[in-house]
Amino acid sequence: MSTGSRFGTVIGAFAYLQANLLYNNVRQRLLRLRQPKYLIGAVVGGAYLYFFLFHRAFRNGHVATQGFAMTPEVAGTIASLVALGLLLYVCADWIFGNDQARLGFTEAEVDFLFPAPLTRTSLIHFSLLRSQLAIFFSAFLIGLLLRRGGGFSGHPLQYVTGFWLLMSTLKLHGIAAPFTRERLLGLGLPSWLRRALAACVVLAIAVACWWSMRDAVHWPTPAQAKDIGQLRQWFEGIAGSAPLSWLLVPFRWVVAPMFATDTAGFLHALPAALAMLLLHYIWAVRAQVSFEEASIAHARKRAERTAAMREGRFGQRMPVKPRGEPFRLAGRGESWIAFLWKGLVAMGPLYRLRVWLVACAAAVALCLWVAADPARRGVLARIDLGVPVVGAWLIFLGPMMMQHGLRRTFERMDVLKALPLRGWQLALGELATPAAVMCFAFWWLLLFAAMAIGAGHVALSTAQLVAGALALALVAPPLFGLMLCVPFAGMLYFPAWIVAPGSGGRGVEVMGQRMVFMLGYLLAVLLAALPAAVLGGIGFLLGNWIGGTLVAMPAAAVGACAVFAFELACAVRLLGRRIERFDLSQELR
Structure with a gap:
């Protein structure tokens, strides 16, 4: 078979397989729109995409970008930052990357393609062509977002093309690098030695870069840390010093089309990016090795992982050795302590009190070390801003992220109901x-x-700081318990919407379902927090009148904690009654 006919065979097989996969996928999604839970989700998700992306993107062209246009200097700084990230990614890939050469086929594609009379080069072409669908779709969305957002003044097609070049080059590197590592393994270079050599090379390069800039570049002062312009100049001083600037050259070529601020700059940067893409393609084709067995094993693991995600078991791993207990469990005691003991054992050795104490000691030592030098004290201002943001994210979105563990409750609901426990205890x-x-x-x-x-x-x-911290710490347990009751109640009262075994986790309708439940979750949390805010405010006013701020904060915390504890007790009782009447086989119909 000639080269042209082989390539035509690959294109034909690709078109046939992808057309059938796309047809079956679209047909399945359209058929399940007959169910109200998917229809409502599709309407909400489609409305969100239309008003957030498509409507505002195409309404007035570039009106959204008239308020602010990114200057070439700022675009160059962002490009340097992205190039530095790519450099670190490549270094980490060569140190920690797997030696097994494999292509990301599904089990159906393995059964369809591997018995066919196709060469390995044809299979590589097929893998690359298949990945282009996802890359083109992602690039299209990126172009819409950049056209909608403010800061980028170029044509959307420029960002679509630049993002496609970047992702395609990374895809080719992800194929060629494992091929090369397996070739080195076949030549007698063990994995540990290859990792050690790569780490030594990276360390030597890092030392050389640091040595060359040790006198020219210093840690940013607090004034520089607060000024974006000075901070950008400080970073450009690092990225522009040799030999780091030499190492960043090929990575700058790859990202340059994406961050060009005009058409002339885009056309000027395009040949170098295309050359990098072509070099990676030649590397992937020339370095090919046997990847069939590794691809089959990867397809099997991928199918198991997909099944686990559909069943709510994603992230679970079988322990390779017996795990130690987090604390000694007494023969008699409260049932919830036994559930806590079991849950911590299942989560692994990382979730232990000693690990938390070590993390606390590390946080204290870090803050004291940073505060010891006035030149580093500006970092504390960033910590003061960043840590509360993370804490707020944990308060509002943490319970929704933890619902995967609660979803596994449905798998063992029959076993739990067989225990000699009341519903509220479960x-x-x-x-x-x-x-x-x-x-x-x-x-x-x-x-x-x-x-x-x-x-x-x-x-x-110090007294005010300690009083405020203790007040927040007191409110946390009943507040988090109450907030976790909201997604748990959604699972118990609407299991067909949330459990949905075999439905997968993708699609506009699934995104719409999650948006509906997120809105319901936020409304329920706000309604539950309103009485606590009222009683806590009264306690704060009384405490402030009696003894000032030091008394006001604990008084407010006690009032809010009492309300949250009462609401938590009521919610647990309601959930217990629902569990006692719950029948999963009937609810999912």
Whole structure:
């Protein structure tokens, strides 16, 4: 078979397979729109995409970008930052990357393609052509977002092309690099030696870069850290010093079309990016090795991972050795303590009290070390801003992220209901582990923020800082327990919407379902927090009248904590009654 006919065979097989996959996928999604849960989700998701992306993107052309246009200097800084990230990614890939050469086929594609009379080069071409669909779609969305957002003044087609070049080059590198590593393994170079050599080379390059800029570049002063322009100049001084600037040249070529501010700059940067893409293609084709067995194993693991995601078991791993207990469990005691013990054992050795204490000590030591040098004290201001943001994210979105563990409750609901326990005891036990994990994470962030604020010499006394931290720490347990009740109640009262075994986790309709439940979750949390805010405010006013701020903050915390605890007790009772009447086989129909 000639080369042209082989390439035509690959194109024909690709078109046939992708057309059937696309047809079956679209048909399945259209058929399940007959169910209200998917129809409502599709309407909400489609409306969100239309008003957020398509309508505003095509309404007035470039009107959205008239307020601010990115200058070539800022675009060059962002391009240098992205190029540095690519350099670090490539270094990490050669140190920690797998030696097995494989292509990301599914089990159906393995059964269809591997018995066919196709060469390995044809299979590589097929893998590249298949990945282009996802890359083109992602590039299209990126172009819409950049056209909608403000800051980028070029044509959207420029960003689509630049993003396509970047992702295609990374895809080719992801194929060629494992091929090369397996060739080295076949030549007698063990994996550990290859990793050690790569680490030594990277370390030598890092030392050479640091040595060349040790006198010219210093840690940014607090004034520079607050000024974006000076911070950009400080970074450009690092990225522009040799030999780091030499290492960044090929990576700058790859990202340059994406960050060109005009058509002339884009056309000027395009040949170098295309040359990098062509070099990676030649590298992938010339370095090919046997990848069939590794691809089959990867397809099997991918199918198992997809099935686990559909069943809510994603992230679970079978322990390779017996795990130690987080604490000694007594023969008699409260049932929720046993559930907490079991949940912590299943989560692994990382979730232990000693690990949390070590993390607390590290946070304290870091804050004290940063505060010891006035030149580094400006970093504390960034910590003061960043840690509360992470804490707010943990409070509002943490329970939604922890619902994967609650979803596994449905798999063993029959076993749980067979235990000699009341429904409210089962509900409290299932909430114990995620609530404890979130509480300890929040307490660590609270300690980190308090140390950063105290070390930064903010106008707060130590007593006020301690009182505020203790007040927030007191409110956290009932608050997190109550917030976890909301997604748990959604699973119990609307299991067909959330569990949906075999439905997968992609699609506009699934995105719409999640948006509906996120809106319901936020409304429920706000309604539950309103009485606590009222009673806490009354306690704060009374405490401030009696003894000032030091009394007001604990008084407000006690009032809010009492309301949250009462609401949590009521919610657990309601969840318990629902569990006692719950029948999963009937609810999912």
